[in-house]
Amino acid sequence: MTREGSGTPAISCRNISVSFGEVKALSEVAIDFPKGKIHAVVGQNGAGKTTLARVFAGLARPDSGSLAVNGKDLGFGDVTSARAAGIELVHQSFALPPSFTVAEAIEFASGGGIGFYRRKNLLGRCGKHLDALGIDLEPYRRIRDLPIEQQQAVEIARALASRAGILILDEPTAVLPPPGIESLFERVRKLKDNGVTIILILHKTREIWAIADTITVLSNGRLVAGPLHREQTDPGRIGRMIVSADIGNADLGGHAVPEERTGGTKPESEPPAATGRDMALELSGIVTADTTDHACLRRISLSVRPGEIVGVAGVEGNGQVTLVRAIAGLAEVSEGEIEILGKPATNAGLARRRSLGLRIIPFDRNGEGLSLTSELWQNWAAGELAALPLLSLINPANIRARCRSSMSNWSVRYSSATQTADSLSGGNAQKLILSRELDDAAGMIVAAQPTRGLDIGATAFVWSTLRRARARGCGILLISSDLDELFEISDRVLVMLSGRIVGELEPPYDHVAAGRAMIGAAA
Amino acid sequence: MSEVHEFAVAILRSGTPLIYAALAGVIVQRSGIWHLGLEGLMIMGACATVVGIVLSGSFYVAILLAISICVAASILQWFVIERLRANQIIAGLGITGIGIGGTAFAVETIFGSLAAIAAPFGVPRIGAAFGPYSGLSIFVLMMPFAVFAMWAVLSRSRFGLRLAAAGEHPFAARSVGADPSIMRLVAFCVAGVLCAIAGAELAAGSLQIFAQNMVAGRGFMGFAAVIFGAGHAVGSALAATFFSLVGVVGIRMQIHFGAFVSHDLLLCLPYLATVFGVWITGRARNQFKP
Amino acid sequence: MIGRLEAVLRPLAFILLATVLCGIVFEFAGYSALTMFDSIVQGAFLGRGALEKSLRWALPLFITAVGVGISFRCGFFNIGAQGQFYMGAVSAAFAADLMTGAPAALAVPLSILAGMAGGALWALWPGYLRLRSGTDEVITTLMGNFIAALILVYVTSGPLKDPSGSGQQASTKMLPPEFRISGSDGVSPAIVAIAAVVGVTGWLLVNRTAFGTLASLAGRNPTMLRFQGGKIWRLGLMSFLVSGALAGLAASVELHGPSGRIASGFLPGHGFTAILVALVASYAVAATALAALFFGGLFSAAIFLPILAGLPASAIELFNAVIALLITANIGMRTGIRRFLPRRWRV
Secondary structure, rough: OOOOOOOOOOOOEEEEEEEEEEEEEEEEEHHHHHHHOEEEEEEEOOOHHHHHHHHHOOOOOOOEEEEEEEEEEEEEHHHHHHHHHEEEEOOOOOOOOOOOOOHHHHHEEEOOOOEEHHHHHHHHHHHHHHHHHOOOOOOEEHHHHHHHHHHHHHHHHHHHHOOOEEEEEEEEOOOOOOOHHHHHHHHHHHHHHHHHEEEEEOHHHHHHHHHOOOEEEOOOOOOEEEEEEEEHOOHHHHHHHHHHHOOOOOOOOOOOOOOOOOOOOOOOOOOOOOOOOOEEEEEEEEEEEOOOOHHHHHHEEEEOOOEEEEEEEOOOOOOOOHHHHHHHOOOOEEEEEEEEEOOEEOOOOHHHHHOOEEEEOOOHHHHHHHOHHHHHHHHHHHHHHHHOOOOEEEEEOHHHHHHHHHHHOOOOOOOOOOEEHHHHOOOHHHEEEEEEEHHOOOEEEEEEEEOOOOOHHHHHHHHHHHHHHHHOOOEEEEEEEOHHHHHHOEEEEEEEEEOEEEEEEEEOHHHHHHHHHHHOOOO | HHHHHHHHHHHHHHHHHHHHHHHHHHHHHHOOOOOOOOOHHHHHHHHHHOOOOOOOHOOOHHHHHHHHHHHHHHHHHHHHHHHHOOOOOHHHHHHHHHHHHHHHHHHHHHHHHOOOEOOOOOOEEEOHHHHHHHHOOHHHHHHHHHHHHHHHHOOOOOHHHHHHHHHHHHHHHHHHHHHHHHHHHHHHHHHOOOHHHHHHHHHHEEEEEEEOOOOOOHHHHHHHHHHHHHOOOHHHHHHHHHHHHHHHHHHHHHHHHHHHHOHHHHHHHHHEEEHHHHHHHHHOOOHHHH | HHHHHHHHHHHHHHHHHHHHHHHHHHHHHOOOOHHHHHHHHHHHHHHHOHHHHHHHHHHHHHHHHHHHHHHHHHOOEEEEEEEHHHHHHHHHHHHHHHOOOOOOOHHHHHHHHHHHHHHHHHHHHHHHHHHHHHHOOOHHHHHHHHHHHHHHHHHOOOOEEOOOOOOOOOOOOOOOHHHOOOOOOOOOOHHEEEEEEEHHHHHHHOEHHHHHHHHHHHHHHHHHHHHHHOOOHHHHHHHHHHHHHHHHHHHHHHHHHOOOOEEOOOOOHHHHHHHHHHOOOOOHHHHHHHHHHHHHHHHHHHHHHHHHOOOOOHHHHHHHHHHHHHHHOOHHHHHHHHOOOHHHHOO
């Protein structure tokens, strides 16, 4: 493999469009990635980065366009021929069967046929391969016993077992702690020296400038620019391009709070004086048991006053999911105390916590927030019904009437209370959840990514709703990966990293300081 | 001494169909589907073998007929589960029902009555050289090799790894170019062949007779062996052997001790053992469930 | 709107499809499919006394199927109706045997309660294992079916054996006439009343209690319900208990009604058919009644099929199995039929 900068591109695609149902994930994307370089592909959530990677790897089939690898045409939607052409994709959440050993996980990917092997030979072969890559790992260990960085290393080793010429890594840094990122980058640079073309999907400016030779920006499924040589551009410009579609020309690099975008909401009110009142939420020294699914909490203490919005910033996967579950009583808390509106709730179930006034707008709107195949009124009434004795008689007509009036108050667009929840748009679905969670008895609201996937109008609605709840005296814990959102409506922002609170920011907010804290760089 | 041989022969006779059925269940289990159609496929195999022998006069024609019918039914099951996205449990029970009802229907259509059909001969025997075991069929002789082959394919081959990946993490299989759906089709076809053999051995291995509903739950017992053996080829074969051992011992106890021990309650042991096994594995996996 | 319409059309479409498929098979096998379907309709519903005979099979089927529907609705795949039915039969038979000579007004209700308790207990342990330690209920209830069948064999050929039995099939003694709540035709005011009570209670439970709505949410998305403070184990245990108790009730009705005794391996397809009934009815109670009548009718027609059409009774079994194979399939109802509906119906 040569290291020429020009010549035939490693991957060249033309007019690639992909749609999932009615959603356009990519439209008319055309890029050439030169050989032997490290390319960063950046963009916000939903910009189409992962879809593009999957198109290259043959896992997604575009509606139109063409794709060439090293100048040769490659068909769409066929993993085997993409791999034969030398393209390997390392997924964000790794695609390794947990019960496999490291050796098996590398072997199962390496070709078709029956392929009998002897265990000893396989372990030996795999050990050599890992050594050659500088990965220090016993080939007989099981995937499920490995920490996440080593799983990633295994997946990279798997990808390179077949001498890939093009390695695509989908958000490889999202799951890694800072030292892990450093060693990943080290590994990537070494691969580049060996002539491998690398495409990295990233979304942090700092990482982009640490590693990439060229930068490609996607936004809303369209190519904004790229591949741009790093010398041709600067972080501010890239930052503006990333968010261009959303906030027009707002200055992302700047430190100012973005202008008021919430339309006709009340002016910001000072949080009511909290003297003499209990905290809305008080966590002291919460530690959760290890699970394989999500990062655990390592001694988290935080408190939310009534009438205060506390933001939680952090790179996804640093324990935010577990934090919400611990507050909800759905994660096993091994140490620490939880108080909700002044009442001890450490050992209480969620039903009891709800009766104290806790309300949760969960991360996963469609999985945790709604039952998509159930009717609207059932979704709406689930919490109140769960608090009743099982055999208590209910009057569905009455519940439906209350549900309808509540939905009208929250301007949910629906045609009947008996339609199923999957017929609502994202914004309306979130409004339905809000109408359920922000009832009069709500005293402490945990809002996890409440505006993810919503358009500007719906986002503004959610923000004004949260502000109104604050004005009413609710405590609000807002967990978001969007700093702009946090800075827009939070009274203060906590920064979470690896299951700990590592910093607290107060207005006027500073993006740079926040960014540093989020990745664990010394402030 | 002859008592020991007799005992071994009894276990091999009753255990071999179970082991083949369990192997069929194992390969499908690995690909990520619970095979609850084993019972139906076995009875199809049993019926096709005996009817084939009676009609054609050749064992080889009969076993080919059994294999093609079982493979066709397996493909049907795969199609309904994988392509029409039917519930695998209900579809499996449906295949079982089609096996039981369909064989009865076929027998009555062909022979005009539901009486048991006797074949003039059965599966070829292994021959006098094996002394007390000479009455066993060649399928019994093949059985250890089948178990070994299944183990080698599932646990010592790339194909086995891809199959397991299709079951455990379909996306992983897909992202290395192994279509989980196709892997399952292969598994179902192999299972069809194995079930045909299981049925042939049951009906023509020693008895040479086909009677209504003669599988009598052995297919489900094979499935239980898969679960008890944790989806492992050797483990499941051992589980199936254990099940047949319990059955044989139960019958002996009945003969020797009469009223002291209830044969029927002893026969519960394999099922209880399966429940216990599933409970233990389930406990290990779900430490925290609200 | 579309949801309701689909719930009605879907099972009908599958039954029609199964009819066509089986019809083709029957024609190939040399029977006249039309004669056969005609004789099924006659034998099940239209012929003289056919409906009563169908009801005899439909009533216990309905009772069990309501229970199956409740546990499926809640998301628990309790396929152990057969075992729960047998254990209900065994405990009701023991209770009736113990109370020989007692006044019927006392003994019969107690025996029926014992049957319900037996069925409920046989559903309780798989439920408990599932909810406590995540043991898969499909396997445990399936194994429970076999264990219960063996216990039934043991009981009918041991402790409760009818010494004067012919030996063909082990069975218990006939209950004394005063313990019977119907003749062997199986349709009596008492049994119809029991089925009606089950229907009304089941309907109330599903449509007018917190349990019903929560169970349906739990079946569709337990995570969401957990985030709303729902306790899945409470719902699950209750649904297991209710489905087991109803299977036990059906068995008691069978014992005190048409059968008058229990025999080893009696009504072997009861549980499976009840599951089918519940699936065809999409777990709705009123539809369960219709579906039970349909499958009960098929069952009763099977007895007359050989006489009327010269067709093997197993044809019905085959037909049921084809419905089972297809009933849970997703054959483009959403995409297929919706396209032909007026836009305002497409919610």
